[in-house]
Amino acid sequence: MxxxxxxxxxxxxxxxHACKKDEEKVSGVTTTPYELTVPNGFPLxxxxxxxxxxxxxxELGRHLFYDPILSSNGLSCSSCHNSIFAYSVPFYIAxxxxxxxxLPIMNLxxxxxxxxxxxxxxxxxxxxxxxxxxxxxTNMDSLVARLQAxxxxxxxxxxxxxxNDFASMSDFELKTKIVSAIGQFIRTFVSANSKYDxxxxxxxxxxxxxxxxxxxxxxxxxxxxxxxGGSLMTSNAISNxxxxxxxxxxxxxxxxxxxxxxDDGRFSIPSLRNVALTAPYMHDGRYKTLEEVVEFYxxxxxxxxxxxxxxxxxxxxxxxxxxxxxxxxxxxxFLKALTDTGFVNNPNYSNPN
Amino acid sequence: xxxxxFSLFILSFVACSKxxxxxxxxxxxxxxxxxxxxxxxxxQFDTIIYTNAAGNEYSVxxxxxxxxxxxxxxxxxxxxxxxxxxxxxxxxxxxxxxKHSLPExxxxxxxxxxxxxxxxxxxxxxxPAIAENINMSWPDMMGGGYHxxxxxxxxxxxxxxxxxxxxxxxxxxVANCVISHSFDLVNGNNKMNLVMDLNEWFAxxxxxxxxxxxxxxxxDLNDLLKLSQNGTxxxxxx
Numbered sequence: 001m002x003x004x005x006x007x008x009x010x011x012x013x014x015x016x017h018a019c020k021k022d023e024e025k026v027s028g029v030t031t032t033p034y035e036l037t038v039p040n041g042f043p044l045x046x047x048x049x050x051x052x053x054x055x056x057x058x059e060l061g062r063h064l065f066y067d068p069i070l071s072s073n074g075l076s077c078s079s080c081h082n083s084i085f086a087y088s089v090p091f092y093i094a095x096x097x098x099x100x101x102x103l104p105i106m107n108l109x110x111x112x113x114x115x116x117x118x119x120x121x122x123x124x125x126x127x128x129x130x131x132x133x134x135x136x137x138t139n140m141d142s143l144v145a146r147l148q149a150x151x152x153x154x155x156x157x158x159x160x161x162x163x164n165d166f167a168s169m170s171d172f173e174l175k176t177k178i179v180s181a182i183g184q185f186i187r188t189f190v191s192a193n194s195k196y197d198x199x200x201x202x203x204x205x206x207x208x209x210x211x212x213x214x215x216x217x218x219x220x221x222x223x224x225x226x227x228x229g230g231s232l233m234t235s236n237a238i239s240n241x242x243x244x245x246x247x248x249x250x251x252x253x254x255x256x257x258x259x260x261x262x263d264d265g266r267f268s269i270p271s272l273r274n275v276a277l278t279a280p281y282m283h284d285g286r287y288k289t290l291e292e293v294v295e296f297y298x299x300x301x302x303x304x305x306x307x308x309x310x311x312x313x314x315x316x317x318x319x320x321x322x323x324x325x326x327x328x329x330x331x332x333x334f335l336k337a338l339t340d341t342g343f344v345n346n347p348n349y350s351n352p353n
Numbered sequence: 354x355x356x357x358x359f360s361l362f363i364l365s366f367v368a369c370s371k372x373x374x375x376x377x378x379x380x381x382x383x384x385x386x387x388x389x390x391x392x393x394x395x396x397q398f399d400t401i402i403y404t405n406a407a408g409n410e411y412s413v414x415x416x417x418x419x420x421x422x423x424x425x426x427x428x429x430x431x432x433x434x435x436x437x438x439x440x441x442x443x444x445x446x447x448x449x450x451x452k453h454s455l456p457e458x459x460x461x462x463x464x465x466x467x468x469x470x471x472x473x474x475x476x477x478x479x480x481p482a483i484a485e486n487i488n489m490s491w492p493d494m495m496g497g498g499y500h501x502x503x504x505x506x507x508x509x510x511x512x513x514x515x516x517x518x519x520x521x522x523x524x525x526x527v528a529n530c531v532i533s534h535s536f537d538l539v540n541g542n543n544k545m546n547l548v549m550d551l552n553e554w555f556a557x558x559x560x561x562x563x564x565x566x567x568x569x570x571x572x573d574l575n576d577l578l579k580l581s582q583n584g585t586x587x588x589x590x591x
Contacts, residue, residue, distance in 0.1 A: 043484045112484070218492035220572040230487040237488075262399050303515065310414060310505040310516025314569040 029162040031056050034184070036109060039192035041231040045109035048122055051180045053187060056160040059352075061185025063156065064178060066351040069146050071136035077127075077182060078351065081105050083344045086274035087189065091285055095134050098250045101285035103270060104278050106343065109187040110232055116283040118238040118268030119257040123186055127179035140171045147174075191273050191343035192231070196334070206337060213334025216327055222297075223321075224272075224331075226311045233272040233338065239309040240265035242301035243282060250284060264306045274343065276336045290332045298323050381455035383435060384544045385423075389416065389443055391551040396443060401509060405555035407562035411508040411517065413551065416443035417489065418502035418521075419470050423453070425538075426463040433457050438474055440485045458538045468584050469501030469527035491522040495572070501527060502584075504554065508563050517568040519554060519580060526577040528584025536590065546591040553587040554580060 034053035036045055047053060064070060065077040080102050081087040087105035094100055103116065114120040131138040144166045147153045158164040161177050169177070196214070198204035206214065216222035218229070227235055244251050247265040254263035267283055281287040287296060299320040303313050323331070343349075389396035391403035391413075401412040421438035435453045442448050469475070475498035480486040489500040504519040521528065536545065555561040559579040570576035 041478060041482050041487075043482050043487055110484075215494055218494045220495070220569075225490075225492050229492065230490055231482070232487070235488045236484065304513060308516065310507060310518050310568075313516040314518060 029159060031160065034058050034188065036188060037190065039190060039197075039231070042107075042190075042192065043110055043231075045187065046112060047109065047187065048124065048183075051124060051183055053184050054160065056156070057181050057184040058188055059185075060153075060156040060160045061181035061183065062349075062352055063152070064182055065185055066353055069150070069153075070131070070138060070143065070178065072139045072142060073137050075136055077130070083349065084277070086191070086277040086344055087349075088278045090280060094250075096250070099285050100250070101278070101280050101283060104274060105186050106189050106191040106273060107232055107271060108189065112236050113238060113268050116267050116270075117254045117257050118266075119254060123183040124176075124179045127182050128175055131175055140174070144169075144174065189343075189349055191340045193342045194273065194340040195337040197340075199337070207333065209330045209333040210337045211334075212327070212330035213332070213337075216323070216331050217334055220314075221321065221327075222323070222331055223311065223314070224297075227269045227309070228272045234269045236269065238263075238266050238268050240267070240305055240307045240312075241269075241297075242303060242305040242308045242312045243286075243296075245302040245304050247305070253283070262307055266307055272335060273338050274340055276339050277344065290335050291328070294323070294328045294331050297321060298328060379540050381458050381538070381540050382542050383453045383455045383538060384542065385451045385453065385547045386544065387441060387443075387449045387451070387547050387549065389549050389551060396551065398444065401507065401514070403551065405552050405561070407555060407560050407565070409508045409555070409563045411506050411563075413443075413504070413506040414516075415503055415505040416551075417441065417485075417500075418468060418504075419489070419499065420451075421467045421470050421474065422465070424465040425457075425461045426465060427457075428460060428462055432465065433461075438470055438480075440489070442485070455538060455543065458540050458543075460535070460537050462533070462535050464532045464534065464588075464590060466530050466532075466588070467527050468530055468587065469521060470499055471527065472524050475499055475501075475522075475524055475527075496523040498522060498524070504551070508568070510564065515568055517563050518571065520569070520571040521577060521580050521584070522571070523577065526581040528581045528587070530585050530588050532588050532590050534590040548589050548591055549587050550589070551587075554583050557583055557586055559583055 031054040034055050034057070036053060038045060068074045068076045070076065080089050080092055081104075082089050085104065088102040090101065092100045092102050100116070108114070108123055112121075114123060114126045120126045130136050147157070147166045154164040157166075157177065160181060163169070163177070166174060195204055195206065195210075199206045217224040227237065227239060227241070229235070238254055240253070244265060247253070247255075250256065252264050253267040255261065255266070276290065279288060279290070281290070281293045287293045301312055301320070302308070394403060396413060396416070398413055401410055403412070404410050418441055419438050420441060421436070422434070423436040424432040424434050426432060433456055435455060436451070439451050440448060474480065477490065477493055477497040480499065486499065489503070491498045491500050500520055500522045502519070502521040505516060507514045507516050559582060561576075561579055561583065566576055566579065567573060570580055
């Protein structure tokens with residue numbers, strides 16, 4: 001009789017527990033939702049429904065991000081995404097010989113398109129390409145063996161995904177779990193505490209030149225705000241800013257992925273947060289300094305570039321912005337006030353190994 | 354003890370069940386379907402096929418705006434409020450169908466609405482921080498609040514194709530639209546088409562010529578005034 005009562009009580013507890021939210025359970029293991037802090041003024045994060053943030057997934061992603069275990073050539077994600085460059089690196093040389101300025105990792109949870117061309121809809125869809133040459137060039141059999149031999153990863157995968165028999169997974173399943181964890185980790189990278197943010201929060205003043213730069217940035221004189229305004233310092237649009245009159249090769253941007261002539265020369269507009277740390281600039285790193293970038297917008301825009309954003313061809317810009325030397329320096333000073341040292345030094349994003 | 358446990362057992366299942374379905378009642382609803390034309394031609398993005406009253410041949414690359422304070426005009430000129438504000442992106446189909454609760458059915462002789470936001474809403478960072486609202490911000494240094502509209506494209510200028518950016522904003526330049534059109538709305542579901550004629554932004558009462566008035570409006574109060582006044586008759590109901 002006593003055992004029947006105990007069974008009934010146990011059943012009761014299980015039945016009540018079953019009413020709890022599904023996302024706390026991953027096929028038998030309990031995961032803990034990761035509460036992403038959304039800074040004031042930021043939009044809601046865009047989290048794929050099939051990859052919600054969990055504390056276990058983020059922790060696994062953090063270890064994988066820094067670990068060359070994923071590659072057959074000693075590379076890890078952090079090889080091209082170094083904190084001192086706001087999780088970018090100055091250059092990546094593609095097999096084609098093209099130079100690519102690596103985009104920083106920050107505020108990706110609020111992004112709607114990824115990579116310079118803006119073709120990829122999620123971080124996961126970008127990361128899964130990294131197993132192939134020229135990136136990790138991963139030998140999947142070797143990777144399975146390395147993970148299987150690691151007590152740490154067997155435990156962490158089980159806690160995050162309730163599965164750690166790597167040999168039983170297809171290559172696609174294993175890659176998907178890896179990029180899901182890394183995707184979760186890098187979505188936690190939030191940068192919202194630059195000097196400019198503190199100015200907006202009335203906790204720090206900008207210098208006179210920074211204030212002048214801010215005024216240029218947010219008025220039609222500099223007209224940076226249409227593409228780089230808002231809390232993210234990007235509109236997340238895909239646009240042609242007039243870099244080339246006749247784009248060729250990688251300079252054709254999104255066209256190289258879609259083949260649509262209307263996409264010729266169009267690139268995803270990058271955030272300007274931490275821009276002083278992410279030189280060189282533009283997709284191909286053609287400008288080495290912020291001064292060169294400002295001068296491009298001041299006098300170098302190719303107004304006949306195909307599909308050029310109408311904002312770039314306003315009448316006032318027909319002969320360039322015509323900024324003075326002082327004004328250009330003010331704009332650069334303001335851009336430098338977008339650096340968030342707390343972000344690049346955040347221990348939560350550092351190498352745990 | 355056994356009865357108590359049995360009750361808890363039953364309760365544990367009942368607690369998971371859905372709430373009782375409410376008794377259905379007939380709701381009055383109005384669905385507004387937005388569409389866009391230029392004269393008699395439907396909107397087709399990225400192709401130069403339209404000609405405005407000034408003779409400018411133009412294309413459209415972006416059309417985003419707020420519609421607010423939709424009111425139905427009754428025969429006795431009294432008004433029925435049906436919406437606060439809605440964001441529209443002509444490239445995003447989900448924003449083109451707007452469903453509203455309808456306080457009253459009956460006969461109406463027209464509709465009023467604002468292209469833009471009223472002063473209560475047109476304050477910096479006032480609207481929810483979603484990407485659409487953030488990207489419509491109008492900088493504080495230029496008056497603050499939000500873009501009421503971003504209407505952009507390219508036009509033919511001799512042998513080149515410069516862009517134009519008809520941006521509307523600032524409290525004084527909201528476009529107050531009045532549509533004279535008799536219609537009846539019933540208890541239950543109603544559907545109407547709200548059509549914007551893009552050419553009307555460039556005419557009535559002011560001819561707007563890119564070559565004379567300029568190809569951007571944001572920083573020019575005269576251009577903003579022209580657009581806001583031209584904007585009063587951009588919509589028709591069908």
